Amino acid sequence: MAVKLAERNTVLRSMHDIGLAEWFGGSLMGVIGLNGAAANVPDRTERLRVASIGWDRWTPMNAAAIGAHLIGSAGILANERRRVTGQKGVGAMSATKTGLTAAALGATAYSRMLGRKLEKAGRVPVEGVTEPAPDTPSEIRQAQRRQKIAQWAVPLLTGAVIVISAFAGEQQKPGSVARGIMSRLGDLVTPD
Numbered sequence: 001m002a003v004k005l006a007e008r009n010t011v012l013r014s015m016h017d018i019g020l021a022e023w024f025g026g027s028l029m030g031v032i033g034l035n036g037a038a039a040n041v042p043d044r045t046e047r048l049r050v051a052s053i054g055w056d057r058w059t060p061m062n063a064a065a066i067g068a069h070l071i072g073s074a075g076i077l078a079n080e081r082r083r084v085t086g087q088k089g090v091g092a093m094s095a096t097k098t099g100l101t102a103a104a105l106g107a108t109a110y111s112r113m114l115g116r117k118l119e120k121a122g123r124v125p126v127e128g129v130t131e132p133a134p135d136t137p138s139e140i141r142q143a144q145r146r147q148k149i150a151q152w153a154v155p156l157l158t159g160a161v162i163v164i165s166a167f168a169g170e171q172q173k174p175g176s177v178a179r180g181i182m183s184r185l186g187d188l189v190t191p192d
Helices: 010-038 047-079 081-086 090-120 138-171 174-189
Strands: 126-128
Touching (some): 010 090, 010 126, 047 081, 047 090, 047 126, 081 090
């Protein structure tokens, strides 16, 4: 059986999957592991600085992973464009996945912006990266409250992209493809 080169997207799928896995896993580890460890630093005025050092070291790798995911996603979408329009349900899945990815990008950027604000706060007392102390300045308290939501939004949204990606894989099974194409053809020949 001859396989056309266009039928194989191993590099693009690997970029998509590895990039997404790192984005999800790295954000979750940071929220739980890095921020949790920083909360145990004995000097309350050093906790934000310690967490910031870790996040600063992680950011280039995270950016590379996000870039790999986006390149892989765009390449897969370009290669699957006929299936996106020809198989019922694939277009909606692709739009949902794109929307979730855009939301994850926004949450990541916003979280990073808040992280930079906390980093620039200097030596302020905090209980944890997102937990203010009684004597934490109000501006930092507000950034911490927002960061608590933004930092958890990233693994939540990227996790949702992983679930949609699993669903997309199910849509590629021969039976699903045949049913989706037949349904699309039925929609075209049946008047409204």
